[in-house]
Amino acid sequence: MASPLPAVHDTPDPDFAELLARRPQLKAHALDGLLMDEVPLVQIARAVGTPSWVYSAATLRRRYGALRDALAEAGLDASIHFAAKANDSLAVLRVLAAEGAGADVVSEGELRAARAAGIPAGRIVFSGVGKSHREIALALEEGILQINAESAEEVERISEVASAIGRVAPVSLRINPDVDARTHAKISTGLAENKFGIAYTDAAAxxxxxxxxxxxxxxxxxxxxxxxxxxxxxxxRAAYSRVAELAQALIGRGLPVERLDCGGGLGIPYRDEVPPSPAALAGAIKATLGPLGLPVMLEPGRWIAGPAGVLLASVVLQKRGQNRRFVVLDAAMNDLVRPAMYDAWHGILPLAPDLLHAPLSPADVVGPVCESGDTFTRGRALPDLPPGALVAFLDAGAYGATMSSTYNARPLAAEVLVDGHRWAVTRPRQTHEALLANQVMPEWLGAGA
Known part of the structure; x- marks a missing residue:
């Protein structure tokens, strides 16, 4: 399949020291190499193998707390509902549940994961444009906080399902404000051309x-x-101003408006971006929605979980082309698809202490999948990486494992949680036997070898 190449940037890539300076959960130890919190990542790679996802519980707590505190300091009555699509690891969800987070889910699977991780139903929001009858019924039977309806057709469906099972559905109407978020086209959701939400002019009716x-x-x-x-x-500000205007109009007509859902979307610095702070977001909410005096909700995913995770990979070999050096890893686009899908840039750091200070030269970092699009980056300055060398893809805690697949019959990678000096496997590596276990051979084809 054709995939876009990683974007070309006008500024030099951050060097290893700059990448580490902006990520307090990572540090370079003179003997142990790259550490996540207090755990040498090489220790995890050797014990669990690669590719493997590794998440920092301390980072999840710190970033959730920073957002919570910013909202409180702005004087907002706010609740935070982590977007489970960013990372649906039960361990990650449990860490955030213990901090008081709710969940924003978009499928039955995510709803079940949130409940299994200990998130109360009363803190769960169900979003998404295509909820099935089954999913709506399950949400109502669980007693979740609210369903975000995205179309007139869905409103009718919710009414039908709720009436059939004798429930009353708490429904919030998601509007499409036709506002440009100035982000990648594939993750823009607020323009009229996007599939999400109700047209602003149709929302009041x-x-x-x-x-x-x-x-x-x-x-x-x-x-x-x-x-x-x-x-x-x-x-x-543009989107929230439109929400405020509509809410005031609805209240003026005597219709109930109990709370406002502000969504998520706050970015993180993968490369050298300088995204807005939680305090800036809280200020925008207060300025636009604060005068209404209503509780507000946020649904962050990437901002909390992105910096909390890395993907560990091993070098299979270095291939010298006519004019290029290819570093071939055991991780591939089926593990981390963001570079192929979104032109995404991820920092790459070697784990060994000597490689963090070795001479650098340009390299194309690729995976073993049979696709030209299985390219993580081109021309990245990296040291000589012999077979077996270990590297970490940074800021891989959001939309990494949840978007992975078994393309090329490659089993899903293991997942690990680090908490201080402790670490544990939270999802074992999928075996090849498990990968095939759910397939059924029609009897007329006969037995295999």
Missing amino acids: LYARMASLPGIRPIGLAVHIGSQITEGMAGY
Whole structure:
């Protein structure tokens, strides 16, 4: 399949020291090499193998706390619901649940994962454009906080399902504010051309319709304009201003508006971006929605989990082309698809202490999958990496494992949680036997070898 190449940047890539300086969860030890918190990553790689995902519990707690504190300091009555699509590891969800986080889910699987991790149903929001009858019924039976409806057709479906099982669904209407978040086209969700939400001009009439339908309790409005937003607060302010205007109009008509869902999307610095801070986001919410005096909700995913994770990989070999050096890893696009799908840039650090200070030369870092798109980066300055050398892809804690696949019949990688000096495998590496176990051979084809 054709895939875009990693983007060309106008500024030099950050060097190893700059990458480490911006990531307090990582440090270079003179003997043990690259550490996550207090654990040498080479220790995990040798014990568990590669590729493997590794997450820092301390980083999850720190970043959740920073966002929570920024909202509190702005005087907002706010709750945080972690976007499970970013990372649905039960261990990650459990760490955040213990901090008081709720969850934003978009499927039955994510709802079940959130509940299994200990997140109360009353802290769960169900979003997404295509909820099935089964998913709506499960959400209502679990007693979740709210369903974010994204179309008139879905509103009718929710009413039908809720009435059939004798429940009343708390429903928030997601509006599409037609606001440009100035992010990658594939993760923009707030433009009229995107599939998400109700057209702003249709929202008031549909909200009034919801109030008249059986099995539905309208509770508010929701908006989410995109992911990995790094271009300041203009998009947020524009979207929230439209939400405030609509909420005031609905209240003026005597319709109930209990709370407002502000979505997520706050970006992180993968390379040298300078994204807005949680305090800036809290300020934008206060300035636009604060005068309404309503509770607000946020649904961050990447901002909390992205910097908390790395993907460990081993060098299979270095291939010398006519004009290029290829570093071939055992990790591939089926593990980390973001570079192939989004032109995404991820920092790459060797784990060995000597390689962190060795001479550098340009290299194309690729995986073993049979696709030209299985390219993580081109021309990256890296040391000589002999077979068996270990590297870490940085900022891989969001949209890494959750977007991975078994393409080329490659088993899913292991997952590990680090907590201080402790670490544990939280999802064992999938075996080849498990990869084939759920396939059934039609009897007329006969037995295999």
